[in-house]
Amino acid sequence: MKIKILFIASILGISCSNDNNVVSSIADTQENFTSLWCVPESNIGGGTSYFPLIESPTFKNITFIDSLNFLVENSKVAILAFEDKIYVYPYDFTNYYEVIDTPIENKNLIFSYCPLTQSSLCFDTNSRTTTSLTMKASGYLYNDNLVLTDDKEEEYWSQIDSKVIRGSNKTDRIATYNLIETIWSVAKTKFPSALVFYHNNTNLCSGCEINEISLNYNNPFGVINEHVKEDTVYLFSYNALTNNAELQTISINGKKTIVVGNKNIPFFNAFYVPSTIEFTLLNESEFPLILKDNENTKWDVFGRAINGPNKGMKLESPKCFIAGMWAWEDFYENRILHY
Known part of the structure; x- marks a missing residue:
């Protein structure tokens, strides 16, 4: 039998969020410890x-x-x-x-x-x-x-x-x-x-x-801008790739970021761009190589420099992933659609 008892966070001296409306504490006898959900229990x-x-x-x-x-x-x-x-x-x-x-x-x-x-x-x-x-x-x-x-x-x-x-x-x-x-x-x-x-x-x-x-080609790819008061997700759709493969530039976490997607060879990925480098798309016949930079280095779908002057480098990525649209709506109030 599981017994749930609500406590006032201030009595416990524990704070889970700045918003007291989403703070509740549960003593769970099955697990033998008191835990605090930092999200609405509902x-x-x-x-x-x-x-x-x-x-x-x-x-x-x-x-x-x-x-x-x-x-x-x-x-x-x-x-x-x-x-x-x-x-x-x-x-x-x-x-x-x-x-x-x-x-x-x-x-x-x-x-x-x-x-x-x-x-x-x-x-x-x-x-x-x-x-x-x-x-x-x-x-x-x-x-x-x-x-x-x-x-x-x-x-x-x-x-x-x-x-x-x-x-x-x-x-x-x-x-x-x-x-x-x-x-x-x-x-x-x-x-x-x-x-x-x-x-x-x-x-x-x-x-x-x-x-x-x-x-599921209807599930958007999201890139998360985390370093703001409220996280924002930039959403990209396979159905919006008019040329089957596209490269788009956005700003994420204050950094120049490219988003690359391909519908024929289905994938999306996002990378932070070093200040001295400019990218263009390669023909999809070269996949898993997807990018060529202004220094004649070719990069693969994981952001690794495979050949050329920058060989051995690896691009950093923001948090990014694919999910159902309803999930994006549930987790992120701030959504920017690139459809």
């Missing part, structure tokens, strides 16, 4: 049905995964690059966990995908000012979006907000690690040496061609 759904924790994920090569005949050409996947390796996360495989801890050399990356909001973010837990994290899906939802928790269930994190919404470190945010969302046919043909996340807890795929984990 926006919290689900419950503590913790998903399995996975700390040592298995990765297989493209040939093995393709031989299973589980994924179809338009199965949705996320791809991230670290050093000289490419990692692919098919959403048909990630749904069993929703949160996958991926230790890579000196990095502890955490991949997450929420099937409801259709949002995929990777977190770099080394960026925290306290300790690195091991995380899993909590079973809770905030605005119908995934809530992550640490392995001790002491802190709860909103995936889309990327910050603590219950726990002691209430001002703590977690940095995102850049990834792209695309489809299986692109992953296997353009990144043949990639490592693909795999586990045995998958169901037989029935009607994969029409399932909910195929790419």
Whole structure:
């Protein structure tokens, strides 16, 4: 039996927000500690049905995964690059966990995908000012979006907000690690040496061609301007790419930023632009190379300089990801549409 008791934050001497209207405290006898939700409790759904924790994920090569005949050409996947390796996360495989801890050399990356909001973010837990994290899906939802928790269930994190919404470190945010969302046919043909996340807890795929984990071209790509009083999201749509591939320039967090998208080889990404560099789009036949700069260096879809005078450089990215339009509306009052 779960008993919820409301406390006044001032009595506890704890403040979760400058807005007292969104402060409530819950003593949860099941979890044996008192926690404070930093968001309206009415926006919290689900419950503590913790998903399995996975700390040592298995990765297989493209040939093995393709031989299973589980994924179809338009199965949705996320791809991230670290050093000289490419990692692919098919959403048909990630749904069993929703949160996958991926230790890579000196990095502890955490991949997450929420099937409801259709949002995929990777977190770099080394960026925290306290300790690195091991995380899993909590079973809770905030605005119908995934809530992550640490392995001790002491802190709860909103995936889309990327910050603590219950726990002691209430001002703590977690940095995102850049990834792209695309489809299986692109992953296997353009990144043949990639490592693909795999586990045995998958169901037989029935009607994969029409399932909910195929790419939804109506979901906007959002770039977050975080360093203002109210976060603003700049939204970009596949349907607005009149030339199939486009490069647009905006200002994010006070920095010149380019947003690159392609509908034929579906992807979006965003990068901060160094002051001395100007970019133009490459022909899509050169993918995963997508950009050429004014110094004759070619850059790939992850912002890495592959050849030319700037080889070895990597562009930094703002927080950016794809999600359902209703999710953007729920989380961001300030939305600028580039449609």
